[in-house]
Amino acid sequence: MPGAGDPTRRAFRRSLAAEGAACGFVLGLAFAAASILAVRALASPESAWTPSLLALVPSTSLLGALLNLRRTPSPEVCAALTEDATRAGGLLLVRDVPGSDAWPSPEPVAASAPPRLLRHLAWMPAAAAALAFALAAPSEWFAAAAPAAPQAFPDITADLRNALDDIREEGTLEPETVEEIAEEIRRIEASADPCDPGAALDAADRLRERVAALLELGDAAIARMAKDRGSFADVAASPEAAEDFRKMLGESCAGSCPRGEERPGDGCEGGECEGAGSGEPDRGRGDAAMSWTDPSELGDSKYVDGAREAVPGDRPDEVRTGESVSPEDPAAKELAPARGEGAAPGGISAGTSVNRRVAPAHRAAVRRFFESERKPQ
């Protein structure tokens, strides 16, 4: 172990250990304060946690100090750091090599560790203040943050039972429906598991929604149809059911009004329904006929099927070839590369200057590049 017995190295390591312990202690206090705040905000009742919270303070602070103390660098690392800090020229690292006694020890004045101990201890008041706040804060501050206790399972079924009694007295729903709901409540209570009330709560919620839907419809026929979606077929089959349905929707004519029962102002004059949704049941736009075989109407299309007028050159025997002089220099045309193609190989002959602009952002780099070609590195 190089330099193990050197007082300079020992002092350095002691300083590092004290610094680590102080840092861990402060961190432990801060952790305790944060934990206390979290527990007080989330836990209820508060009095049950108080002894544990108080025990948290010394345990976390001491544990933090101990953990950081164990992270103190090894003696070898301390020797190297001290050597570098004191500029001892390697003499601290060869303290255990035979013959080192003949050389003077380096000056211990510069051997003190980097005094970061005070910097860590400066955080101690802040951590202590946070801890005091966490312990002394009034309980009322945390009451609002505490979540409401979940409603017990029997209350939900009792609520349903009370609602069902009211329905029974007012006769809002048919007796069969009321009995069915009561049976459902009994089934939910029988199958409820106190350890896992989730399924029963879900079933009760679904039942409540169903009762609310029935109460909202109010009409026995509509309630039956809502219960059984197949009842909508009765609307088409039975004129009475269709009339009920039409009344429920508040429409005067649902497109199926018999001829002769037209009402002026309803858009059903002459037995023909002209309002929205009128006419025979179909899936098209209004009364437009729909078929898969008829050609499309091209009235609003720009395409016109027809031959254009013939122009000279359409027929091969009308094309004439000949020679002429271009107003531009053909060589210059060959030299100019197409846009985006770059210069073709050999396209720029000697003597031809290429005028390309360099983006302002690149000019410094290009200048440095060419300057570096001429200057020493």
Add this chain to the structure above:
Amino acid sequence: MTLLSPGDIAPVKAVLDRALAALDAMLLGRPGLHRLVLAGILARGHILLEGLPGLGKTALVTALARILELDAKRIQFTPDLMPSDIVGSHILETRPDGSREMAFRPGPVFCNLLLADEINRASPKTQSALLETMQERSVTLMGVTRPLPDPFFVLASQNPIELEGTYPLPEAQTDRFLFRLRVGFPDAATLAAIITSRSQGRMPDPDFTLSRDDLARAFDTVSRVVLPEAVAAWIGRVVAATHGAEHVKYGASPRAAIALAESARALALLDGRPCVGFDDVRAAAVPVLNHRLVLDYRATLDGVTSDSVAKHVLDSVPVA
């Protein structure tokens, strides 16, 4: 492993200090450069001097050869220089008895101190003749390997601005140089001292010369300077950190780590210490690493030099 005693180091340091003082007296204004050159000699390394014309690169080598009392030869590298002009060649000789045989005529490389002036003016073929001589310190011709005199150093100079008609040194050759030292421009006071104390710029004779025994003792002492494990580990981390560093295409070789350790040993001895410290490595790191880092194109665009990259790597690697 025993630490050198103060009694072992003091006489060697005294001799080296006198040699360094003599060099400073012959060439004015560059004590730091002279110290690194002497450290490179003590580390048995080859040195590449780079600088503008007229800054005294050749004069430095000449002065060093006179102080060290070594057999020094100079080769002016030119584009038509051939490998045989460096290492020698075989010629057909007629013996007195009338028989003929191929006789070896050694080239100027068979010396202690070879000044390769303007080394980048020779073709790569000719430059390659120095590869074996610099690394193995031997010359192999026609199947016969001949060792070079001991010690053997190559002190080369090159001009970084006149690039026409030059051939950049290949990486295999630059890696064989222990240091690449940049010879800078002296300040105005130094210039005034030079022109007032030197007639026509001629440097005076050295007031101290180092004998071969003194030099051998210095070599032996350098090899006994202790390299602590922590410092050796740091050297390894620094060299490894050059690989993958920003702006670096190829990092330093293991030869760089060896060169860094040996030059740090020499600097510790010049400082009169029996062991290497971190500051010795810091002092030698840039001259050792700057010519061994192959930078990428972004370094050219960003204006980053190998010196700054080496310094950044050195600062970014903690000692422990």
